[in-house]
Amino acid sequence: MNSWQFETTVTAQREDERGTWIALAETHFYAEGGGQPADTGTIGGQAVLDVQRDDSTVWHLVNEPIDEATVVIGQIDAATRHDHSIQHTAQHVLTALLEDRYGIETLSFGISADDSSIEIAAESFDWELIETLERDVQQIIFDNRPIHIFELQDGEVEHDRLRKATDRTGTIRIVEIDGLDYNACGGTHVSTTGQLGIIKVTSMKKVRGNVRLTYVAGMRALTVIQSSRTALRAIHQTLSTTNETVAARVAEERTARLEREKEVKVLEARVAKAKVAAFLQEDNYVITHIGKTEAETLTTMIVERIAATGRIAVGANHTGQKLLLMHDGTHDIAIGKFLKRTLDDLGIGRGGGSHKQAQARFESIVDLERATAEVVKRLQEGVVSC
Ligand SMILES: [Zn+2]
The missing domain is CATH 2.40.30.130 (Elongation Factor Tu (Ef-tu); domain 3)
Known part of the structure; x- marks a missing residue:
């Protein structure tokens, strides 16, 4: 025992x-x-x-x-306790340095399953400061300073040295990190700062006019560093980049993608115009467009253009397994209700919509094709009462 x-x-x-x-x-x-x-x-x-x-x-x-x-x-469970002691002691170190070197008070603290956080009384804090703070913290860890825990009677406590005043009376538990911190605390701690291993700040967020720093210490820090490296290696392999070039390269890729998206939109508009012009040769009340390989955006564009000519437009997009129905509002068909009833009768797909437009998604292209055929049939036969 x-x-x-x-x-x-x-x-x-x-x-x-x-x-x-x-x-x-x-x-x-x-x-x-x-x-x-x-x-x-x-x-x-x-x-x-x-x-x-x-x-x-x-x-x-x-x-x-x-x-x-x-x-x-x-x-x-000793491993969990040890981990909690590390995260908690790390908070003592962060809080002490933030207060003594930056004049920033810690307002609250919490440990969760993956990381820990402190809310600090600062309106802003930046990543350069975080890097400096991490280096200061690391020096305290390298110093391997002893952490003493002792119980004193109220009268023996050096109250003016306390990190935070305590209103406790009787026996008070003091946690002292050599040359850094003198704190009344009932938590669990490691016995030297070296046992913290490493402390890494993982995120910085503004909350309630303060800043919340999320951090990891000990093995948790190693896990985070390893997972960041795995993610970065995957990016480097895909883009043939290095740590030095990756940020600029990702920005370039993004700009190029936005440019391509613009070009695609222009091309889609041309295709839509041509397709609709062909449809208008037909004198049909219902016009069906089947997009087998195109993007949903193109099918939508074509359906919108057909509807604008006064016809009832039916668009089936195979890529998204999606059915679109639309008219310009002059037809006496509540298209959303009509589509929903048709789907209910068939027992496939999920969808609905408003008076003049509706859409549905299907689990397979077979279902999409069945629904498209039925919708077109009912519209052409005029079996629509909505
Ligand atoms: Zn403590």
């Missing part, structure tokens, strides 16, 4: 909608608090889903009830 594994007795239990909360005669589980999540692990072989403190009792959430007076083994 050690502090990760301990034998104890169940002293109380209570139920709520989340499960059974167990109190123990002795516990080493950390209850959620101060921005740090609860420990995970097992009690009597059952997974501990949450740990909360109320007044002086620590409650452990499990799935199945355990009778009072049962002797159980508590097992804390």
